[in-house]
Amino acid sequence: MNTQKAQPRLYSSKESILALKAHLSAKQAKLPKNPTIEDYITYIKKLSNRLKQGPLDFWIPNVFRRVIQVIRLMSSEDGFLPNKDKEKNFKALGLTIQRQSSRSKTTVETGFETGSNANQQYIILPAIEQVLEELEAHSDDINTFASTHFFTNEVLLVYEYSTTVLNFLLSAKKTRNFEIIVLESETENLGKQFATDLGKHQLNVTLTPFTNAYAIMQRVNKILLGVDAILKNGGLLMHPGTYAICVLAKQFAVPVIVLSGAHKLTPKYAFDQTTFNQLVSPLKINPNSTVDQMSIGITFDYVPPEYISLYITNQGQYTPQSIYQLFSDFYNVKDEDI
Amino acid sequence: MSEKPNQQNPKKGEPWKPKEKFDKKANKEKQKQEQEQGEGKQETNQPPQQQNKQPIQQQTADQQPTQQQVPTNDKQIAQTNASKEQDKRKDFLSHLPIFQDYTSVSIKTVKQIDPLTLHHAFIELCIQYQNGQCIGSTHRCVEFLNALKQFIRDYKLSRQSNYFAMAFLDELKKIFNLMKNFRTVNEGMSTSYLFIRECLMILRDTKLDENESKIWLCNQIDQFIQSKIIAASELIVKNATQLIQEGTTILVYARSYLIENFIINYFKQGKQLTIFVVDNPQFGEGSQLVNRLQQQGIPCYQILLSHVSYILSKVDKILVGASSMLCNGALVSRVGTALLACLASTHKIPFLVFCESYKFSEKSQIDSLSWNEIAQLEQGNENQQYTSLSLRYDITQSNYINMIVTEVGLIPATSVKAVIGEFKKYNYVDAIEVPRKEQ
Numbered sequence: 001m002n003t004q005k006a007q008p009r010l011y012s013s014k015e016s017i018l019a020l021k022a023h024l025s026a027k028q029a030k031l032p033k034n035p036t037i038e039d040y041i042t043y044i045k046k047l048s049n050r051l052k053q054g055p056l057d058f059w060i061p062n063v064f065r066r067v068i069q070v071i072r073l074m075s076s077e078d079g080f081l082p083n084k085d086k087e088k089n090f091k092a093l094g095l096t097i098q099r100q101s102s103r104s105k106t107t108v109e110t111g112f113e114t115g116s117n118a119n120q121q122y123i124i125l126p127a128i129e130q131v132l133e134e135l136e137a138h139s140d141d142i143n144t145f146a147s148t149h150f151f152t153n154e155v156l157l158v159y160e161y162s163t164t165v166l167n168f169l170l171s172a173k174k175t176r177n178f179e180i181i182v183l184e185s186e187t188e189n190l191g192k193q194f195a196t197d198l199g200k201h202q203l204n205v206t207l208t209p210f211t212n213a214y215a216i217m218q219r220v221n222k223i224l225l226g227v228d229a230i231l232k233n234g235g236l237l238m239h240p241g242t243y244a245i246c247v248l249a250k251q252f253a254v255p256v257i258v259l260s261g262a263h264k265l266t267p268k269y270a271f272d273q274t275t276f277n278q279l280v281s282p283l284k285i286n287p288n289s290t291v292d293q294m295s296i297g298i299t300f301d302y303v304p305p306e307y308i309s310l311y312i313t314n315q316g317q318y319t320p321q322s323i324y325q326l327f328s329d330f331y332n333v334k335d336e337d338i
Numbered sequence: 339m340s341e342k343p344n345q346q347n348p349k350k351g352e353p354w355k356p357k358e359k360f361d362k363k364a365n366k367e368k369q370k371q372e373q374e375q376g377e378g379k380q381e382t383n384q385p386p387q388q389q390n391k392q393p394i395q396q397q398t399a400d401q402q403p404t405q406q407q408v409p410t411n412d413k414q415i416a417q418t419n420a421s422k423e424q425d426k427r428k429d430f431l432s433h434l435p436i437f438q439d440y441t442s443v444s445i446k447t448v449k450q451i452d453p454l455t456l457h458h459a460f461i462e463l464c465i466q467y468q469n470g471q472c473i474g475s476t477h478r479c480v481e482f483l484n485a486l487k488q489f490i491r492d493y494k495l496s497r498q499s500n501y502f503a504m505a506f507l508d509e510l511k512k513i514f515n516l517m518k519n520f521r522t523v524n525e526g527m528s529t530s531y532l533f534i535r536e537c538l539m540i541l542r543d544t545k546l547d548e549n550e551s552k553i554w555l556c557n558q559i560d561q562f563i564q565s566k567i568i569a570a571s572e573l574i575v576k577n578a579t580q581l582i583q584e585g586t587t588i589l590v591y592a593r594s595y596l597i598e599n600f601i602i603n604y605f606k607q608g609k610q611l612t613i614f615v616v617d618n619p620q621f622g623e624g625s626q627l628v629n630r631l632q633q634q635g636i637p638c639y640q641i642l643l644s645h646v647s648y649i650l651s652k653v654d655k656i657l658v659g660a661s662s663m664l665c666n667g668a669l670v671s672r673v674g675t676a677l678l679a680c681l682a683s684t685h686k687i688p689f690l691v692f693c694e695s696y697k698f699s700e701k702s703q704i705d706s707l708s709w710n711e712i713a714q715l716e717q718g719n720e721n722q723q724y725t726s727l728s729l730r731y732d733i734t735q736s737n738y739i740n741m742i743v744t745e746v747g748l749i750p751a752t753s754v755k756a757v758i759g760e761f762k763k764y765n766y767v768d769a770i771e772v773p774r775k776e777q
Contacts, residue, residue: 182724185644186643196723198724207727209728211620211672212673212727213677215676218707240645241643241647243647244644244681273648277648285640292632296648298645
């Protein structure tokens with residue numbers, strides 16, 4: 001198959017934060033004269049709707065949700081309520097969230113009357129900086145778990161290109177000796193690129209086409225996957241083909257480990273392959289396809305949570321049954337409709 | 339059968355080095371030119387030639403050590419650069435045969451060394467095998483039998499032996515051993531070998547002279563093709579048509595001679611099917627099937643194996659061809675079939691296998707890695723820091739297979755052993771007609 005032409009790139013998570021920064025500092029930002037925290041939050045929500053490139057763009061809304069959550073937390077810390085006692089009590093947690101938002105209004109009105117810039121200076125910009133830092137350091141946090149899951153001379157399976165997995169393996173290489181099998185999908189050359197990048201660091205790499213997955217699977221000890229989005233029920237949206245790999249892994253009782261930064265958490269639900277999916281142009285799959293012999297290609301594969309053994313994120317390790325907890329820490333329930 | 343589409347497979351990445359277009363006239367002219375060149379070389383190469391005769395004729399499954407022992411071989415010199423990488427053994431697959439990439443020049447030099455080694459029909463066939471122009475178990479078997487018939491016609495008994503049958507039996511063994519250098523012998527070809535051996539045993543007992551024996555043998559081979567391949571295919575298509583109702587959605591993987599015939603036949607009867615063809619870009623078989631269907635005016639959808647999860651909920655049945663069926667009920671087929679079978683069983687979709695009875699084998703195999711064939715379809719860089727691996731075959735376990743459609747009926751995967759037992763009683767064909775001298 002010929003390689004696909006590049007699809008129009010969606011904003012990556014980092015780029016979307018920088019875009020937010022740029023928009024906020026622009027003179028034409030449509031904010032009222034003395035913007036409160038709430039004003040900023042509504043502005044960010046509107047901006048997310050504007051920048052979002054289609055219903056399958058998860059990265060911009062995720063990042064903006066996180067920024068809003070950090071803003072809320074930061075603005076409530078400036079209030080007079082001590083939060084630490086309240087947070088221990090789960091029931092009161094819901095109440096504190098409500099009180100925090102109302103408190104934030106009062107604190108803003110009483111505390112910072114000097115100008116709109118003060119809010120921006122003390123709350124909004126630091127919030128953005130924090131989220132940016134989390135993003136940039138996510139790989140390092142994930143790598144702290146690198147050697148805890150491997151034994152010597154293991155055989156690992158990876159699929160297509162994932163920077164998170166690449167960094168993870170390079171950090172695990174320092175303490176463990178293992179062998180890597182890279183599965184490559186039929187359309188893009190990402191698999192080959194991944195294999196060369198791994199090979200440059202003197203790792204033992206084998207490249208296999210996707211069709212050999214069943215034959216190879218009996219040799220594999222663990223599977224490491226990078227992900228496009230983690231849904232609230234624990235399901236995953238990933239590169240097409242991962243569903244087949246996960247089904248095979250279950251047959252052979254091979255554990256599947258998912259590596260991702262927390263910025264990929266998406267508070268949505270999916271049930272089958274068609275909930276979040278998009279057909280790509282037939283010509284990208286096969287340049288010779290015609291109306292009668294049409295090629296079908298999809299963007300995502302949905303993997304139900306039963307096929308996954310462990311999620312390793314920069315906020316910790318979770319099982320599919322417990323990953324919902326991360327959502328309530330990371331995002332606010334109010335912002336899920338962005 | 340006679341409509342062989344002589345198409346180049348759409349390959350991923352670089353083309354072969356070099357590509358040989360199968361053109362008999364051009365090949366024969368090349369042969370003549372190279373023979374004239376080779377005669378000049380032969381005198382200087384006689385000392386290493388005698389050394390070479392032994393490795394050639396002793397070759398069994400280990401080609402690697404013999405070729406490494408004779409580094410000044412003409413074969414080695416004429417090999418492409420990529421063969422050095424092929425000599426490397428892989429860690430867990432070092433037991434599998436790796437086939438050298440022969441160019442026509444190197445084969446001709448082999449022929450120069452021992453002109454009786456391989457008939458030109460087989461050389462052309464082996465180049466086709468390596469190029470990927472002749473893939474698919476039925477296609478390979480039929481081409482092999484055609485080449486064998488040509489060989490029989492050109493074969494001349496040396497004056498020493500008067501018995502055609504015994505001499506030819508030796509020749510047959512030699513041919514098979516040499517063919518194993520290029521690609522593994524598949525199950526259909528082994529069955530035909532056993533069948534021809536039976537015929538030769540019968541010939542040995544009768545007293546026919548050379549010409550009559552040759553004619554009779556060629557007739558027997560034609561009968562084998564007719565009854566075991568062509569007539570079987572018609573019966574299988576008929577059996578399958580009863581199974582599959584009009585309007586179902588079927589999924590087909592790669593290209594199978596039987597399934598192609600079945601679909602074309604089905605549409606000729608005026609019925610409709612929705613067809614998804616899962617493509618195999620490494621071998622290009624899916625696109626070949628699609629082109630063939632396009633010629634017949636049959637609409638279908640193409641999809642890649644990694645994207646199959648999307649349409650599995652809409653598919654009613656999965657049809658797959660076979661390279662061979664093993665005694666323990668396992669299916670040997672194009673790599674990727676086992677993956678489809680696993681997905682099918684998870685989604686509870688019937689998985690049907692189309693296989694003629696001559697492909698049934700007495701071997702048993704559990705996993706895909708203990709015996710397989712490594713397909714070297716892409717020339718990798720010498721600097722690449724990873725090893726590539728691609729297999730040709732795949733073992734699908736019997737619990738994934740719902741039904742096998744053969745010409746003897748619709749059987750479950752576990753009954754393969756019983757069918758083989760039945761055939762053994764009849765020498766693989768119903769009865770071989772004993773030749774009479776009056777014919």
